[in-house]
Amino acid sequence: MEFDGLRRLVERLIGPHCGLCGASGATEGLCDPCRRDLPMLPAARCPRCALPTPDGAVCGVCLKTPPVHDGVVCPARYDFPVGALIRALKYHGRLAAARPLADLLGRAIRVETPPDLVLPMPVSPSRFAERGYNQVTEIARLLEPRWRDRIDPRVLERTVDAPPQASLPMDKRRRNVRGAFRCSEIVRGKRVAVVDDVMTTGATLDEAARILKRAGAVEVRGWIVARTPRLR
Numbered sequence: 001m002e003f004d005g006l007r008r009l010v011e012r013l014i015g016p017h018c019g020l021c022g023a024s025g026a027t028e029g030l031c032d033p034c035r036r037d038l039p040m041l042p043a044a045r046c047p048r049c050a051l052p053t054p055d056g057a058v059c060g061v062c063l064k065t066p067p068v069h070d071g072v073v074c075p076a077r078y079d080f081p082v083g084a085l086i087r088a089l090k091y092h093g094r095l096a097a098a099r100p101l102a103d104l105l106g107r108a109i110r111v112e113t114p115p116d117l118v119l120p121m122p123v124s125p126s127r128f129a130e131r132g133y134n135q136v137t138e139i140a141r142l143l144e145p146r147w148r149d150r151i152d153p154r155v156l157e158r159t160v161d162a163p164p165q166a167s168l169p170m171d172k173r174r175r176n177v178r179g180a181f182r183c184s185e186i187v188r189g190k191r192v193a194v195v196d197d198v199m200t201t202g203a204t205l206d207e208a209a210r211i212l213k214r215a216g217a218v219e220v221r222g223w224i225v226a227r228t229p230r231l232r
């Protein structure tokens with residue numbers, strides 16, 4: 001408690017510290033040199049799944065099996081330090097890590113007309129009870145003040161406590177998330193963005209998109225901080 005008070009006093013005097021290197025004067029949770037060093041995906045990437053492609057064309061996998069969703073914004077690779085920030089936020093209660101992640105994602109989202117609804121990818125009820133928060137909601141809330149009233153964490157929900165995708169081999173992931181969501185009727189006729197921290201196969205986003213579109217959403221886009229390479 002005393003340490004916290006001291007830290008706040010120091011922050012007030014010399015500005016907030018960088019969440020990675022500790023340098024002072026960090027504006028959005030990271031200092032400028034650390035932000036420049038972030039592992040970004042190349043600008044030329046598949047608009048559907050964010051994997052690097054020549055000239056930013058749709059990749060072969062997405063041509064062959066078009067995803068249900070309408071495209072993703074995903075600026076970073078799931079590598080150090082982005083992966084470490086995501087894990088700190090998700091597993092270690094380091095809520096301050098949400099700020100640099102939201103800053104990273106927010107800079108990549110260049111939408112002229114914002115979506116009608118911004119929905120954090122829900123975590124399962126038991127994981128929510130265990131952690132006390134959904135790490136993605138924390139990121140979504142910091143994205144852009146103007147969109148704050150479009151964020152509603154209750155619209156899209158997990159129905160079941162499926163095993164975490166990270167614990168499963170790639171070929172089991174699509175089946176694992178089948179039927180994992182339900183959503184409210186409010187999405188009918190709406191353009192929706194689903195926010196998430198990590199994308200691997202895209203199976204989770206696609207299942208969420210399927211449920212949202214079945215309920216009448218006219219567009220579902222993914223806003224995702226980082227992706228892993230496609231391992232298959």
Ligand SMILES: [Zn+2]
Nearest residue numbers: 018021031034
């Ligand atoms: Zn730094």
Ligand SMILES: [Zn+2]
Nearest residue numbers: 046049059062
């Ligand atoms: Zn693709």
